[in-house]
Amino acid sequence: MNKYAIIALLVISASCSKKPVESAKESNVMLEEPVLKAVDSAAAGKHEGLALIEGTDCLTCHKVDARLVGPSYQEVADKYTDGDIEMLASKIIDGGKGNWGEIPMTPHAGMSKENAKKMVEYIMTLKK
Numbered sequence: 360m361n362k363y364a365i366i367a368l369l370v371i372s373a374s375c376s377k378k379p380v381e382s383a384k385e386s387n388v389m390l391e392e393p394v395l396k397a398v399d400s401a402a403a404g405k406h407e408g409l410a411l412i413e414g415t416d417c418l419t420c421h422k423v424d425a426r427l428v429g430p431s432y433q434e435v436a437d438k439y440t441d442g443d444i445e446m447l448a449s450k451i452i453d454g455g456k457g458n459w460g461e462i463p464m465t466p467h468a469g470m471s472k473e474n475a476k477k478m479v480e481y482i483m484t485l486k487k
């Protein structure tokens with residue numbers, strides 16, 4: 360057998376032994392991006408809540424330090440205390456208006472309460 364035949368055999372046997380790639384999905388999360396980013400962020404030492412926020416649509420309406428469609432995250436942090444985390448997490452999931460004006464926040468129905476709370480916990484770290 361010449362060496363090219365050996366190489367060819369090695370390549371064939373290697374490709375046969377590969378396991379199919381499993382795509383794990385979390386049933387309680389509508390957008391899978393944040394979950395992937397959260398894993399990256401843990402390695403980078405970033406707050407998991409921030410990674411989740413960056414992975415969804417929040418930043419189209421919110422900035423950390425300036426009003427866009429919704430209040431800045433610093434304003435939110437200044438207005439509330441840690442006792443409001445539960446309420447704010449529900450508000451992110453259900454959407455709603457009235458606390459800052461008449462423009463409503465869109466609901467995020469597929470988001471888990473756990474992830475919503477992590478986002479609020481990050482927002483609370485911005486308190487001045």
Ligand code: HEC
Binds near residue numbers: 417428455460467
């Ligand atoms: C379509 C625009 C929009 C998007 C997208 C959006 N928000 Fe909001 N958000 C708003 C508006 C408008 C308000 C003010 C609601 C009010 O007046 O009660 C708000 C309010 C909030 C508040 C304060 C709630 C309160 O009752 O004071 C938090 C916390 C918040 N948003 C977090 C988030 C997070 C986290 C995300 C991403 C998952 C997000 N928002 C996505 C528009 C948006």
